[in-house]
Amino acid sequence: MFEAKFQTFVDETSRGDSAARLKALRAELKRQGLDGFLVPRADAHQNEYVPKCAERLAWLTGFTGSAGFAVVLEKAAAIFVDGRYVIQVRSEIDAKLFKPLDIAEITPVKWLCDHARPGARIGYDPWVHTSAQIERFAKALAEKKIELVPLDANPIDALWKDRPAEPKGAVTIHPSRYAGESANSKIKKLRPSLKDADAALMSDPHAICWAFNIRGADVAHTPIALCFAWLPKEGAPTLYIDDVKLAPRTRAALEKFLTLKAPQSLIDDLTEAGKRGETILFDSATAPAKLVETLRAAGGKPRVNDDPAALPKAIKNEKELAGARAAHIRDGAALTRFLAWFSEAAPKGGLTEISAAEALETFRRENGDLRDISFPTISAFGEHAAIPHYRVTKKSDLKIGRGVYLVDSGAQYLDGTTDVTRTFVVGLASRQLREHFTRVLKGHIAIARALFPKGVSGAQLDAFARRALWEAGLDFDHGTGHGVGSYLSVHEGPQRISKLGATPLQPGMILSNEPGYYRAGEYGIRLENLVIVEKREIKGAEREMYGFETITLAPFDLNCVDKNLLAREEIDWLNAYHAQVRKTLSPLVDAKTRKWLREATRVL
Known part of the structure; x- marks a missing residue:
């Protein structure tokens, strides 16, 4: 089907x-x-x-x-x-x-x-x-x-005798209606971060694609072009990219503000910069040791630090945020149609992890805007759900029966990138499952409702998501949230909510909110929405305060919720969230799905 x-x-x-x-x-x-x-x-x-x-x-x-x-x-x-x-x-x-x-x-x-x-x-x-x-x-x-x-x-x-060839995906210009800012404007803003360096060697394709408003097709699930870039303090930048990736119109658009060179020229250009004794900034997270050592061997001064585009890329402008919201509405409608279909199909038998993943992708494709899935769908039933990053194979493909089904999926649209996880039970939820699910939900709500002053990092918020689990002697071994790009990587830095999340959160950043719990050999639970950091006005506040706007729209499985474990304010948040889901998505789905959605978002 x-x-x-x-x-x-x-x-x-x-x-x-x-x-x-x-x-x-x-x-x-x-x-x-x-x-x-x-x-x-x-x-x-x-x-x-x-x-x-x-x-x-x-x-x-x-x-x-x-x-x-x-x-x-x-x-x-x-x-x-x-x-x-x-x-x-x-x-x-x-x-x-x-x-x-x-x-x-x-x-x-x-x-x-x-x-x-x-x-x-x-x-x-x-x-x-x-x-x-x-x-x-x-x-x-x-x-x-x-x-x-x-x-x-x-x-x-x-x-590796049958090693695949280097990718040659076509490069496209990312339209200003999605990017929200011209490449020239971005380049001008990046230059001050070079400080006393003569240039930056940009090695992160995500940062390059963002800075020059291009997208590519060289790897699965992320629309990047594999390339390097030279950002000098003055003068035109240089993009080192395989010429076969550039159509004449794309080449002409890029040559208006930068110089194009073959990737093989990069070593020679670094060597010449080294001979001139130049100081070059390299990205500590992505720059190959080969490039750093080439400059040093030629007499140059490598400075290994953060990519100058990393933080600006993470702080989305208003058009990028509007695009993310719009993408999540379309994506939420597709996911809700899938969940309604799954709730009817799964109890009948015949579904497998692979067929469920294929069905979800089909629902997303039917909205007509899907460019790709943003990562391989984690479609996990029973004991496989206890593997946080499980990937189904034809050999491991389980039939879905009574038990816990976890689906972590996302999509790439021109106006935004999505990532959402829902956990559902087929049949009746055990008392133990309801307790574990509700404790994960409490952590999710704690992040969604969090208020925090300017300067707070993700590391300082991470415990909010774990407290209800810790109180029962439980925990999970992954971060609570990662950054998300704008029609770029579904896993973006430097922002994150984790024990190691040192970057202060700023308005415009998009992050995931995804606490979980995994009982090896039995089941796993993860509940994920994406959120935007936003300013919050608090009467009498003495500091600038921030909070989160939740932009993912899809129901949680109320059949797994133990209401007795939720505080009044948590119940209120859940009811308000479900009311928003119902109001926003009902006009976008068919009558049968709309009927299911009313029940799935009932007042708790």
């Missing part, structure tokens, strides 16, 4: 392939006189979604998560993942080949220090590591007399 256009399901990588590939890599390392090799899940821009040709970690190990790191030695190998993937990694790799480890418990550099012999030579590809990463490794390894060796070519690339 439903057919997904964008949804991609994980291809199973046979463990036999991993064994042969690991053996071949070790032989190549030995040929080059190396004792080990570092394999991050990264491309030359540290993107979350990388082109297929950069999925070296998946090719070698079988692990398909969005973050991971492997270390290969002659007699041992390990793969490191964070709390999102500790369950998934064990199901995808051969633990006889790669020891799966939680990076919170032991880091790759610590493991390498413990397992590599003194005098060992460990190779790395300087294009897929930042200079800060390499400095941390080099400092720790030097104490063990272990040498880090930069390589001219990644040895995996030579072994």
Whole structure:
């Protein structure tokens, strides 16, 4: 009935392939006189979604998560993942080949220090590591007399016989009606942040696309063009991008305010800047060590700091905010149609995790504005819902029956990016499930209702989402919220709500509000809306105060709510939110869905 256009399901990588590939890599390392090799899940821009040709970690190990790191030695190998993937990694790799480890418990550099012999030579590809990463490794390894060796070519690339080609996605101009500000205006605002540097080498494609008002099609789910940019203190910027990505009209529009060059010119230009003794600003989060070291070797002065566009990009202008609100209304209507359909179809049987994900994408496509899904849909039933970043495969695809179903999904529209999670029960909710669900809901409401003074960071708010769980001796192992871009990445920094969220929240920032709880082997719960930081007027306030505007519109499953655990103000918030959902979405859905929506948003 439903057919997904964008949804991609994980291809199973046979463990036999991993064994042969690991053996071949070790032989190549030995040929080059190396004792080990570092394999991050990264491309030359540290993107979350990388082109297929950069999925070296998946090719070698079988692990398909969005973050991971492997270390290969002659007699041992390990793969490191964070709390999102500790369950998934064990199901995808051969633990006889790669020891799966939680990076919170032991880091790759610590493991390498413990397992590599003194005098060992460990190779790395300087294009897929930042200079800060390499400095941390080099400092720790030097104490063990272990040498880090930069390589001219990644040895995996030579072994990967059917490695996909570099992407050549077309670049488009992002219209001003969505961007809200011209590229020239943005460039002018960015230059003061260079301070006494001669130029900034921009390596984050999200920042470049935002600054120059372009979008691309080089990676799945995020409309970016893989490129680098040179932002000088004076004069026209330079965009280093493959010419094949530029149609004549796009090229003409860009050449009005910048210079276009081939990516191969970047090393030469950095070398020349180094010879002139220039100070160049590099992004600490994304700049390849290769570029930083090229400038330094030529005599230049690299300054590794924040990308000048990172914070301005995070603070959305009025047109971007209006677009986000409009996108969420359309997206909410599509999601609500799916939830109404699911509530009828799931109890009948026959649904699977994959078919449900395909159905949701179809409902989104039917609104006519969908450009892509913003990340692979997490469609998880039962025990799979307890894996925070579960990705269904054809092998793991569960039939949906009585129990908990969690769906975390999002969409890319020209006017905004969405991300929403709902958890529903098929059948009756147990008393335990209702308690856990309600405690997660209390945390969600606490963030939604939060008031805080100017200067407060996401780290200071994170505990709001956890208090009700902590009171029952429970918690979750991911952040409470991440930043979201404007028709860009669904995971945007520097803003976030987490224990590590140090950036002060400012009006115009968009973040997710997504506390959860995961009971391994049984079920998982996550409740996510997107919110906008906004100014709040409080009578008698002595400081500038902020709060959140919730822009996601979709009902929560009231069948999972224990009203007795909610305070009066929490019940009032939930009823008011559901009234807004009902009022806004009812005119946009069919009569059958409208009837379901009235019941789903009933007064509690």
